[in-house]
Amino acid sequence: MAFHEVRLPARLAFGSTGGVERRTDVVTLASGFERRSTPWAMGRRRYLIGANLRSLTDMAELTAFFEARRGRLYGFRFRDFADYASCTPGETPAATDQALGIGNGTRTAFPLVKAYGDVVRPIAKPVEGTVRVEVGGVELASEAFSVNAATGMVTLDAAAGAGMPVTAGFLFDTPVRFDADRLEVTLESFGAGRMAAVPLIELRV
Structure with a gap:
């Protein structure tokens, strides 16, 4: 496109x-x-x-x-x-704002999304430098993951453990x-x- x-x-x-x-x-x-x-x-x-x-x-x-x-x-x-944010406009995005998925021990890539009730919207254009990620209740350092700002794909350096929730906060x-x-x-x-x-x-x- x-x-x-x-x-x-x-x-x-x-x-x-x-x-x-x-x-x-x-x-x-x-x-x-x-x-x-x-x-x-x-x-x-x-x-x-x-x-x-x-x-x-x-x-x-x-x-x-x-x-x-x-x-x-x-x-x-x-x-x-x-x-324009994973949270309510005017608030600061938190790493727990949006659920991206559940780890299985091998998966490292998670697309950014925003939920509106039971409707989940893909977020393809995050603002560079604003994405925060949490895995299993622990927020990751920015060096522990990368974000493709043109597609909204988050890639973890290490796969999330089985059953671990992956969440994120961001501007977009x-x-x-x-x-x-x-x-x-x-x-x-x-x-x-x-x-x-x-x-x-x-x-x-």
């Missing part, structure tokens, strides 16, 4: 709106009962950014970022300020792409303007 490991500058996203969406197929039967199903195992996030930008400098920076991604062609990292970005092939900017005065909201959509990676 075409993806650039670069994050949209946070100040260009101030005032953004968005959230998670689901796809549900609803069929109403002749009896009035409903039959509901979904083809999606996971929700998908959508955002609108740029509507609060007024500085021509900021709008030029967003335009340059858009051009560098070739519009919708390349994905990139986005900090969703409502959901949401992989997205632009969901439009054009930007619209209105010049309102010298040095100031207005940009139409720019849509982003989450990528499955």
Whole structure:
């Protein structure tokens, strides 16, 4: 998949709106009962950014970022300020935040995930240097494991013992792409303007 490991500058996203969406197929039967199903195992996030930008400098920076991604062609990292940590936003991630799996004595690789009730979301874009890992109730030193920041895979230097829980805490970005092939900017005065909201959509990676 075409993806650039670069994050949209946070100040260009101030005032953004968005959230998670689901796809549900609803069929109403002749009896009035409903039959509901979904083809999606996971929700998908959508955002609108740029509507609060007024500085021509900021709008030029967003335009340059858009051009560098070739519009919708390349994905990139986005900090969703409502959901960017293994813990509640505003708290500090702890190594016990999310369950990654159970050791079996030979397994060393564990993908990062975040649970929303019984729905488990893969986390593919952790923020480098923020991942903390615990095995069997003991937090590991940073030298005892490695993290692939492009895939979210944690690799332990030594396999977790059989039955030992592996947990982690971290910050993460949401992989997205632009969901439009054009930007619209209105010049309102010298040095100031207005940009139409720019849509982003989450990528499955």
